[in-house]
Amino acid sequence: MTIDKRIVRKEALEKLFEILKQNNRTIFAPVSKNGKTSFKITESYSSIEKDFIQTTQSSKESVFPRTEKILDFTKSKNSLDAKPFDILQVPEVILWGVRPCDAMGMGELSAIFNWDSKDEIYNSRLSKTTIIGFSCFKADESCFCTSVGGNPGNIEGSDILFTRLGESGDWLAEIITEKGVAIVAIAQDIFQKTENQDKNKYLAEVPVKFDRETIRKKLDAFFESEEWVEQSLKCIGCGACAYVCPTCACFDIQDEIHGKSGSRVRCWDSCGISQFTLHTSGHNPRAVQSQRWRQRIMHKFSYMPERLSVYGCTGCGRCSRACPVDMNILEHLISIQEVTL
Amino acid sequence: MMENIYMPYLMRIEKVTYEAPGVKTFMLKFVNNDDQNNFNFKAGQFGEYSVYGVGESTFCIASSPTRKGYIECTFRQTGKVTNALAGCEEGSIVGFRGPYGNVFPLDEWKGKNLLFIAGGIALPPMRCVIWNALDLRDNFKDVTIIYGARTVKDLVYKHELQDWEKRRDVKLITTVDPGGESPDWKGEIGFVPTIVEKVAPSSKNTIAIVCGPPVMIKYTFPVLAKLGFADNDIYTTLENRMKCGFGKCGRCNVGKVYVCKDGPVFTLAQLKELPDEY
Numbered sequence: 001m002t003i004d005k006r007i008v009r010k011e012a013l014e015k016l017f018e019i020l021k022q023n024n025r026t027i028f029a030p031v032s033k034n035g036k037t038s039f040k041i042t043e044s045y046s047s048i049e050k051d052f053i054q055t056t057q058s059s060k061e062s063v064f065p066r067t068e069k070i071l072d073f074t075k076s077k078n079s080l081d082a083k084p085f086d087i088l089q090v091p092e093v094i095l096w097g098v099r100p101c102d103a104m105g106m107g108e109l110s111a112i113f114n115w116d117s118k119d120e121i122y123n124s125r126l127s128k129t130t131i132i133g134f135s136c137f138k139a140d141e142s143c144f145c146t147s148v149g150g151n152p153g154n155i156e157g158s159d160i161l162f163t164r165l166g167e168s169g170d171w172l173a174e175i176i177t178e179k180g181v182a183i184v185a186i187a188q189d190i191f192q193k194t195e196n197q198d199k200n201k202y203l204a205e206v207p208v209k210f211d212r213e214t215i216r217k218k219l220d221a222f223f224e225s226e227e228w229v230e231q232s233l234k235c236i237g238c239g240a241c242a243y244v245c246p247t248c249a250c251f252d253i254q255d256e257i258h259g260k261s262g263s264r265v266r267c268w269d270s271c272g273i274s275q276f277t278l279h280t281s282g283h284n285p286r287a288v289q290s291q292r293w294r295q296r297i298m299h300k301f302s303y304m305p306e307r308l309s310v311y312g313c314t315g316c317g318r319c320s321r322a323c324p325v326d327m328n329i330l331e332h333l334i335s336i337q338e339v340t341l
Numbered sequence: 342m343m344e345n346i347y348m349p350y351l352m353r354i355e356k357v358t359y360e361a362p363g364v365k366t367f368m369l370k371f372v373n374n375d376d377q378n379n380f381n382f383k384a385g386q387f388g389e390y391s392v393y394g395v396g397e398s399t400f401c402i403a404s405s406p407t408r409k410g411y412i413e414c415t416f417r418q419t420g421k422v423t424n425a426l427a428g429c430e431e432g433s434i435v436g437f438r439g440p441y442g443n444v445f446p447l448d449e450w451k452g453k454n455l456l457f458i459a460g461g462i463a464l465p466p467m468r469c470v471i472w473n474a475l476d477l478r479d480n481f482k483d484v485t486i487i488y489g490a491r492t493v494k495d496l497v498y499k500h501e502l503q504d505w506e507k508r509r510d511v512k513l514i515t516t517v518d519p520g521g522e523s524p525d526w527k528g529e530i531g532f533v534p535t536i537v538e539k540v541a542p543s544s545k546n547t548i549a550i551v552c553g554p555p556v557m558i559k560y561t562f563p564v565l566a567k568l569g570f571a572d573n574d575i576y577t578t579l580e581n582r583m584k585c586g587f588g589k590c591g592r593c594n595v596g597k598v599y600v601c602k603d604g605p606v607f608t609l610a611q612l613k614e615l616p617d618e619y
Binding site: 070071073075077078079080082084085112113115116117118119120121223224249250251252253254255257262264266269271276277278279280281283285286291295298299302303306307 | 344345346347348349351391393394395396397419420423432433434436555580581582584585587588589590591592593594595596597599602616618619
């Protein structure tokens, strides 16, 4: 399928934002505050951050919130009333300003949440989210999308992808999905027909740092390597890498109750935390940090490709930026690629 | 129409049986008849049991699929949820999601001898298979059960042990750890692996099903090997911490194998392929 390409003039992008707002769409867009850029409900185009590499948190929160109800209940002595979370409550939202690595992450989350059993809560959130991606025109040393099957102008996962065409300030819009077509339909005048435009020269340069297939093959025989200990010596097991990751989907399930009524909630968890696999007996299959670090890398670069046919990393680099002890996944992956077994 | 896969069945606690210090068995019946009519499981599968307001906990279904209309679970009070469960009375409502996981291949075992070896609180996951096999007794040849616990008090299903003892088509050997015997104890005294070695069951045309604490399993496997059991004829069930039960929450995997989806039932041959992460 060839993708419909349109031009959106510099000043017309704001108009598109206004049209979407007038159509009662809730728009989440990157907003900067106190040095952090995060997706917030945004009312005015001027408050949107335009000059950023990456939001601090990924956009996964929109489809997999850090805490969400999965069911509600009311209990009395010998009776109980439980109701599943009403998916009709999930709002239609637009995610504006998503980077291609985050958009690509949605596919990986979908693979996890639909492995045999379909997670209707996740699926309904994703189906009600329209993703307006923006290609990257700059990158930093933590970025490595090109090493994991992505690129700064990757359309995968976005419904529409905008690429700024250099100094002109005009935008190339690629209309990728039905949801994207629906946006064009309500803003016909904004999306002008265009000759074939080459977006590549306007994209950030992200050099390829490693080959993920090579790493995957290496990992098959790497489980017992001392390298895991070496790499994870400074890891404090805080879980920050997982929380900022656009593809980490590990979760906990907990109950909350106030008086007679309460909810069962699902919340983000991390394989880096020591209690994650702790048995009630006290036995812990991943008792030390090196085993937990190994799990993180093996899951993303070995288990997921094998079991789900997708890798669990989009090269956004957030884990390296967020790590309080400066662990850098890119360095570690490169050293796995280079180590001789 | 998709369904919320986290929604438990509502179950009424029909009967509570005290098994051993800190160990209880619940007989659970479906509150909703339709749920009961649509429910099917096989020996070896597990579920998530919940006390609403406290949380969920993972254990096997301890009753046999041949016994319809209810399920049973046996648990030891150890954590938050099992303590809350232990506080539930007959008539209370709890939640159950399942069945999840793979099964013991009883169909493949037709015409074979079955040797069950269990330690402590690990008899419950095996009880499901034992009753399943005994309810289809003609399908199998000799049935031998070797069961040990720390002390006489800690033996679970005491009434059923007596039933099995009396049956002529079951050979039951019970044992307690040295020092765990009572004055009137008539069973064996010794650790399970030692007793297996002493009883020396034949490996000919025999499937061994082994469940117990890691240390018991570790020392029982070499004994079975010495008796001539092939790795493919030795079965066990793994336990790992779980939240979802269907491959999403990310904690039960042993390498690329997910205990919730690929297990919990594994042969020793399969275990030997796994990294030491369980």
